[in-house]
Amino acid sequence: MSEDKLSDSKKPVILKDIAEACGVSVATVSKALNGHRDVSESTRQHICLIAADMGYLPNSAALRLKTNRSFNLGVLFDDQANSGLTHNFFSRILDSLKRQAEQRGYDITFLSQNIGQMKMSYYDHAVYRGCDGVVIACVDYYSPEILQLIKSEIPVVTIDHSFHERTSVLSNNVDGMRDLTAYIISCGYQRIAYVHGEDTAVTRSRVGSFYRTCEERGLAVPDAYLIAARYHNTGDSAQATRQLMALDQPPDCIIYPDDYSSLGGRWVLDKMKLSVPDDIGIAGFDGLNFARVLDPELTTVRQDTEEMGKAAANQVIDEIERPRSAIPHQILVNCQLIKGGSVAVRPAAPVS
C-alpha cells in the first residue's frame, strides 16, 4: 500500500485527510489517535491503520498551540569564557542530556540572549519557544538573567550549582575530593597545595573536603597552600604555581581546579626543570579525555557526565509531567578517582 513512504510529499498529511479517507469527522480521528474511550475499537483500529499508511505526523506547532505543551526543553550552556559547546565537560553532559530527552520524547533548544535582531532574556526565549522545562549548566549563576529563570514558573533544573528554589544535579564533590586527597597522601606526598577555583558552592565543597581529609590524616595545610584561580584558566594556574614554588616550603603536590588548568601548572614546572611526579605531583579534576593523552597521564577525578546529563533530563521531565515531583532537592552523582602517572608512590612512603 504505502510504497511511497520515503517520497518527498510536498504537503504533509493532516487530520482532515485521514478523516476524509475514513469517512469520519476530524474529532473522531483525533480521539482515535489519542486513544480516547469514546471511539469504538473497530473504528479506532481502522483510523490508526489508515493514518500510519498515509504517513501521518502531528504538527507540533498546532499541538503546542492547543495543548500548551511543546515537548521541547530549553538548555542553557554558557560559561563566561564562551567556550560553549566546545567545552569537553559540558558537551559530554549535553550529549547525555540530549539522548535521555529524546528517549522520553523531548527535543532540545538552546536558549540565547539574542535571537535575530531583538534582544530577549533567556526566560523570554524559553517562553517564545514554549519550552516545557529548562536545564541550566552555566557558570555565572548570579546574573539577573539566570535568576529570572530560577524564579519563573517554568520547571528548571540546574547542573553543578544549587539554588534552594530548584532541584540541582551535582557531582559528589565531597567524596570525590576526599578520595583524591586521600590517594595523594597515601602515595606519600606531605605538602599538598590546592589551587582552587573561584568562590562557588562547588568550590567550597571541594575545599572543605580537602581540608577535612588532610586534617584527618594529620597533615597540616598552611594558608599559603590554598590559592584561588579562575576555572579553566591556564594563566591563573601558571601564576599560582609560580607563587607556590617560590615559598620557603614549596609543596610537593599541587591539586588544580580542573584538568585544563593543570596544563598551566605543568608548563611552569617543566620550565623549572621539575619532573612530574618525582619532584612534584599534580592532579586535576573533571576527568576530561585529553588528560589521558598527557605524559604522564593526569591523576584526576572523573565526573560522571553521562549520569549527570541523564539525571538532569529525567528530573526536569518528571517535573513537567508530574508537577508534584518538583520539591527542590539535590541529586548527587558519584565521581571516580582516576590514577594517572602524575601522582606516584614515593620511594620511602607508606602505601595504604
Place this chain on the structure above:
Amino acid sequence: MSEDKLSDSKKPVILKDIAEACGVSVATVSKALNGHRDVSESTRQHICLIAADMGYLPNSAALRLKTNRSFNLGVLFDDQANSGLTHNFFSRILDSLKRQAEQRGYDITFLSQNIGQMKMSYYDHAVYRGCDGVVIACVDYYSPEILQLIKSEIPVVTIDHSFHERTSVLSNNVDGMRDLTAYIISCGYQRIAYVHGEDTAVTRSRVGSFYRTCEERGLAVPDAYLIAARYHNTGDSAQATRQLMALDQPPDCIIYPDDYSSLGGRWVLDKMKLSVPDDIGIAGFDGLNFARVLDPELTTVRQDTEEMGKAAANQVIDEIERPRSAIPHQILVNCQLIKGGSVAVRPAAPVS
C-alpha cells in the same frame, strides 16, 4: 511604567491584550508590529510602544502555524561511533553554526530517529518540528535516511561531503594535504606513508593531493605506504603502524587520517622505542585542541571549523529566505598548516 519586566507573569501577553490596551483591533496590532503600510504612523508608534511596555513576545507556534515558517534549523550530527556532541571537530562546527544561526534569528533542533516511543526518520522529525532548513554533518552519508533528506523539498546543506543535489561546505582538503606533505618533505623526510581514512570523497581528495605533491617533488610512494584505517580509530591506526614498521623499508614519516588516530600510532612507536620526530615523524589532520598538549606537539592541518559552521548556517538560511540561491555548489574553506614538534627539520636536510 514597566517595573515588572523581570517578573514571572503567568500568562504571556498576546495580541488581544495589546489590542484592548490600545483600543484597536487585533489585526491592526499585528499589522503595526509587522510594519504594514495600512496603519497610520501615529497608531503604529503607539501600538509598538505599548507592546514593548507590556513585554509582548510573539508565540512561535502560532507564527509557524500561520506562516509556515519556524525559524528553526534542523541539525544532524551523528557519526557511526556515536561520539556525537563529544566529538571535538563536530562540536566546534556546531558551536559556530549555532552562533551564526542565532545571529540571523534561527534556533537549532537536533534531528534524531526516535523521538519518544515512535520511530521516525530524520525527514519526519524535520517536518514534525517544521524545520525551515537542515544542516547535515554526519559520516554515513549513504544511509537511506540521509538520502531521503537530501532528496526532499527542504533546504539542506551538507558539511564535509558533497551531493550533486545540494550545496556543501568542505575544507579545502587538496590544498591542506598539499601544504602538509610539502612541509614534511621540506623537512627532509624521504619515505612518507599515509594511513588514510575509509573511502569517502574527502579521503579521495586528500590521497590524490598527497600523491600529486610527492610526485611533483620527485618522491616515490610505494603502494605499501598507503593503508586504509577507519577515521577516529586508534586500534586501526596502531595496527597500520605496526604493519608499516614491519616493512623492509619502513617509512620515516607517517601521516594519520586524523589527530585522534595519530595517538594509536604514537603508542606503537613509543613501545618500539622510536623517538618522534628524530626516528620518525608523525602528522595528523583536523587541528583538534588536544594536539596542542601532546609532547611533542602534533603537526597537523587545522580545519577552520569556525568558518565552516558559519558558512553552513549562512548558506542554508540564504536558501530558506531566497530560494533562488539554492543552486548546488561547493563552498571550500581553507585549512591552516600547524607545525608541531612531531615533524622536525632533519639534520642533513635541505629546508625550503
Place this chain on the structure above:
DNA sequence: TCCTCCGTCTTAATCGATTACGTAAAATCA
C-alpha cells in the same frame, strides 16, 4: 451636490490540532 478614491481600521477566515458539549441510535431497565 454627488461620486470616486484613498487612507485607516475592522471583520472574519484560516493554519492543524484538541475537547466540551450535543445528539442519535442502541442497550438496559422497569
Place this chain on the structure above:
DNA sequence: TGATTTTACGTAATCGATTAAGACGGAGGA
C-alpha cells in the same frame, strides 16, 4: 412498551497569530 442510560460520533469553539476583503469617513474631481 416507554423511559433512561450508554455508546459512538459529530458540531463548533478555541489556541495566537496573519491577511484577504469589506466598511467608513473625508478629500478631491466633475
